[in-house]
Amino acid sequence: MLNGARILVVDDVDSDRYLLTHYLQRQGCRVYVGVDGQDAFQKAVAVQPDIILMDVRMPGCDGLTACRLLGDDARTRDIPVIFLTAAASPEERVEGLRAGAVDYIIKPFDFEEVRLRLVIHLKTLRPPEPTADLAQQQSRLDRNLFESARKQLMSRLDSPPDLAQLAQSTGTSQRRLSEAFKKCVGVTIFEFLREERMKEARHLLASTSLDIQAIALEVGFTSGANFATAFRERFGMSPSAFRRDRPGQE
Missing domain, CATH: 3.40.50.2300 (Response regulator)
Structure with missing residues (x-):
């Protein structure tokens, strides 16, 4: 104290x-x-x-x-x-x-x-700590906001809503939604979206015969070169090298 x-x-x-x-x-x-x-x-x-x-x-x-x-x-x-x-x-x-x-x-x-x-x-000079009930309510709200936004992002990886649209559709402010992501998964909304795009790209490369440009479009990249750069930064190899080697795990 x-x-x-x-x-x-x-x-x-x-x-x-x-x-x-x-x-x-x-x-x-x-x-x-x-x-x-x-x-x-x-x-x-x-x-x-x-x-x-x-x-x-x-x-x-x-x-x-x-x-x-x-x-x-x-x-x-x-x-x-x-x-x-x-x-x-x-x-x-x-x-x-x-x-x-x-x-x-x-x-x-x-x-x-x-x-x-x-x-x-x-x-007497400091505001009281949140009660357990209030903390639980805030935690549930964070989780509900995160799950609602996550479903929208995952269903539209090729053309996701921007932050303003996402906040409006979940009935909250941009700042409040960003805080929910930070509390639930420890990253920003942009970081979460980027990671999920890379995971989906890896899955498509490993399990489908779609060409790399088509996969890039599926996960929201209009440029194959940009997609290749992002994939290499995340996984340490190009999409073509990944597909060739077909690693079995992250």
Whole structure:
């Protein structure tokens, strides 16, 4: 859950800042650091972190002041702030929440607590994963779109519909149909069509006496030379050499 999260750590104590930064980096986070409240505000504007971990008591601009600065600026007001403190009295907690913080973590750090609190607050910022039912519905739709388009392509290898026609006939968009092919067979529609043409050409060469030009036309090539080039690129030999050798397998 923390992998890839962008976290700004703000603390004037070098050792505390180092320990927290090192731990978060091991969790796969992208960590930025600040040394006081003013630095925190400037870094937040510049890097737009997902969340900020900030010490309350710092010289110069403290955490409370920085939290108010962040909340008053449209560029940073939606970034959640968790305060770090060695001794948070009830009054200090209330003051921090009023300043805009979403939570407190007490020093010295319990790293499992740090992880859990970050997970909780980051979860509210990220869209939920698709449910199993929704994922299954999407998978079925992908398969149905693919099968419908595949049947049309296979029945018309000599003159297949273009992408716009294929999408219209399956009742979807060109982009959605392309995504279905990628998810179901891992290739583009053009790559799928090219492969099926080559497979059919190989079958006709091996099992019929049709001449090579006729086979080229059957699989959608108006030029025998273009067909021969495509066949050689796919199978490593010319159509005539393939027919002569009649290989028994791919």
